[in-house]
Amino acid sequence: MRKRARGRRPGLIPVGVDFNLRAISIAVQIKRRSHVKEALAAFAPIASRYEAEIVTINGECYLTALLNLNPPPFPEYVQPKIKALAEKYAEELDVLKRLGIKPRLTRPKIPGIPDRKLVAKTLRQALEEAGITAVPHLFNTELAVRIRKAERKWKLAYRHSITGRCYAIGRLVKALTKLDKVTVKVENLKTINKKTVANPKTARWCYATMLRILKAATPPAAKIACINPAHTSQLTPCCHTKAKHKTYRTLTCPKCGKQWHRDILAAINISQAKITTTLQ
Ligand SMILES: [Zn+2]
Structure with missing residues (x-):
């Protein structure tokens, strides 16, 4: 009993989900070493189908994946x-x-x-x-x-593609809830509206669709929350400095030289970002 009273650490697994018209990217932040093995097993189905990478930043482990959408925009x-x-x-x-x-x-x-x-x-x-x-x-x-x-x-095809990926994320989240409390973090719709994209109407439709499906796919045991989106697509998770564009998709950290995929960088930042509102 004493152990429980003392040990209410913020043991929590944040899952950052970033979305654009071409892909959904995720970053699962593993704070406890004891979770790594089982989290990896939960991550395996996604890692076997999509581009995945394990990233370590200051001793913390992130399971990241880029789930490309098919068809294209x-x-x-x-x-x-x-x-x-x-x-x-x-x-x-x-x-x-x-x-x-x-x-x-x-x-x-x-x-x-x-x-x-x-x-x-x-x-x-x-x-x-x-x-x-x-x-x-x-x-x-x-x-x-x-x-x-x-x-x-x-x-139809696009929605189907989003559904498949969101449910893959949902299954991962479900498996992670067996280890700890899980919070799925996303950007809110307002910030999507502010972003300058070539096709805002489509972007809104896609984002709303993604969020609706992600909510449906996330098991009730996990929380879904919106985050403060400031700098999520600019700061490097490694050194917290402003990333430099190498190409449109690849960013470089000016301090340590590490290269980041734009979407993975955003997903990691989202997983670390402060929660503003809870959706579920
Ligand atoms: Zn760096």
Whole structure:
């Protein structure tokens, strides 16, 4: 009994989860040495399927993984479909030209979708490559149909991908709750809204979907909390200095020279960050 009264250390396993349109990254902070072996066993299913790495910082162990989402973001997903359509029409126009027929042409137009600007860029490139600037009216009709169809398919596949990864995290969390109290830490939606991304509407939809599925996948024995997101994507966990960009995805610590994957760095920082609100 005495042992319990004295020993209420903040024995806790924080799991930082970072999310962007391409991947979900996680960092499990193992504070007690006695947890390492069993935590590793719980981590094995994720480590065998996704890019995983064990990171030690100042004697503390972090199990990290990058769970890439598949399909890629919508503008990339739809690109080959738009390209094929542009090529098909370029060929048809070429045939008409050789026959001496001048079809009525119009400007290419993208239907109203969340990622419109990015898809419009894809369309411009595709038409340029196909060597056409103006298109027949039918092109725009067909383009709208194809984009809407692709959007429905993409949403389903994308949600499915998020679900698979969130439930893999949920199973890991469930196994960890057998060792200690577990808190799953995430950024809150407000900060996602503030971030400047090329497609804020899609980013919001993706984040909201991710959070909803993650909540459903997290066992009731674990807590889910939002954190103070200041500097989570900038400070290096090793020396707490501002990381320097080597490439878009790789960051370098200016003090010790350690290289970090952007998403893993964020997940570790999130696992260490202060909790602002509890969600579950
Ligand atoms: Zn460092």
